[in-house]
Amino acid sequence: xxxxxxxxxxxxxxFGKPVTLSCSQTLxxxxxxxxxxKSSQAPKLLFHxxxxxxxxxxxxxxxxxxxxxxxxxxxxxxxxxxxxDAAMYLCATSPGPGDQETQYFGxxxxxxxx
Amino acid sequence: xxxxEQNSGPLSVPEGAIASLNCTYSDRGSQSFFWYxxxxxxxxxLIMFIYSNGDKEDGRFTAQLNKASQYVSLLIRDSxxxxxxxxxxxxxxxxxxxxxxxxxxxxxxP
Numbered sequence: 001x002x003x004x005x006x007x008x009x010x011x012x013x014x015f016g017k018p019v020t021l022s023c024s025q026t027l028x029x030x031x032x033x034x035x036x037x038k039s040s041q042a043p044k045l046l047f048h049x050x051x052x053x054x055x056x057x058x059x060x061x062x063x064x065x066x067x068x069x070x071x072x073x074x075x076x077x078x079x080x081x082x083x084x085d086a087a088m089y090l091c092a093t094s095p096g097p098g099d100q101e102t103q104y105f106g107x108x109x110x111x112x113x114x
Numbered sequence: 115x116x117x118x119e120q121n122s123g124p125l126s127v128p129e130g131a132i133a134s135l136n137c138t139y140s141d142r143g144s145q146s147f148f149w150y151x152x153x154x155x156x157x158x159x160l161i162m163f164i165y166s167n168g169d170k171e172d173g174r175f176t177a178q179l180n181k182a183s184q185y186v187s188l189l190i191r192d193s194x195x196x197x198x199x200x201x202x203x204x205x206x207x208x209x210x211x212x213x214x215x216x217x218x219x220x221x222x223x224p
Contacts, residue, residue, distance in 0.1 A: 040122070042202070042214035043158070090157050102148060103212065105157040 003027070004106035006091050012112045013081050021076040021109045023091030032074040033103065034066060035090040043090055049074065050096070078111075086113045116141045118205050120215035129224050133190040135201050137215055140184070143208030147179060147186045150202040152217065158202055162188065193222045 004025045013019045023032065031050050035043040047066045048055050054066065063085070065077040078085055088110050092103040117140045127133040135149075146165045150158035164170045164177040164186065176189040186205075190197055200217040207213055 040216065042118075042216045045212070088155075088157075102160055102163055104160065108157040110155075 004091055004093055004104055006089075006106035006109050008109060009107060010110050010112070012114065013078075014114050015082065016080045019078050019081055019111065021078075021089050021091075021111070023074045023076075023106055024072050025091075025093045025106075026072070027093055027095075027104065028071065029093035029104075030071075030096045031094045031101075032068060033090075033092040033094070034074070034076050035092065036085075037088045037090055037108075046076070081111070081113045083113050086111055116207050116211070116213050118203055118213045118215040120201075120203055120218045122216060123219040124221050125218055126221045126223055127193050129193060129195060129222055131193055133193045133197065133220055133222070135188040135190075135203075135218050135220065137186045137188075137203030137205075138184055139186070139203075139205045139207075139213070141205070141207040141213070142181075142184060144181075144184075144205045145208070146206040147177070148204040148206075148212075149175075149177060149186075149188045150204060152200045152202055154199075161201075190220075195222045195224055198222045 033048040034046045037043045046060045049068045067075045088108045090108045091106040094101040094103045119138045148163045149161045152158045162177045164179045170177045174191045178187045200219045202217045203215040205213050
């Protein structure tokens with residue numbers, strides 16, 4: 001089945017220790033997104049890629065970086081995690097821009113910072 | 115600042131009744147509207163989308179859109195305990211950005 005896969009599902013890291021979260025998709029979608037979601041809050045868009053074109057949200061901290069080496073894979077790097085970065089990180093994909101595009105989410109990675 | 119507002123709840127509805135979830139948005143130029151369901155600790159799952167004024171039905175779910183009032187709702191008929199979740203409203207604004215509400219927590223009581 002076509003799907004969005006995220007690894008790991010749970011990640012524990014130490015304060016300041018870099019961490020990388022991964023996302024892969026078999027939907028062959030052009031657009032990939034990274035969201036951060038904290039408890040009882042709306043998902044917050046960090047980045048998105050349309051093909052290889054990288055789009056950084058204005059308020060995404062410099063501590064967060066992203067890579068998309070090919071159509072199928074996308075990575076989120078947190079260079080120096082702080083306690084405030086503990087959250088669910090969601091990867092989503094969509095076919096392309098337009099009014100009728102819908103986003104499809106992976107299962108998420110829950111990050112805990114000790 | 116473009117906004118999507120939802121009552122955080124929890125909204126408690128007896129099993130078998132109709133659950134009504136509401137969402138308002140600030141950008142009058144918004145064109146498309148999405149409802150996602152999110153179970154605790156899980157990722158959002160698309161329930162329905164609607165683009166035109168009026169009602170759109172899919173099984174037990176009906177989305178209602180009123181662009182003049184900047185209001186979109188989701189009705190769930192014959193509510194089941196498995197419908198208990200947080201329902202997120204998302205609106206694609208006039209700049210093609212997807213603006214998310216914080217969600218309404220729905221509890222279906224057996």
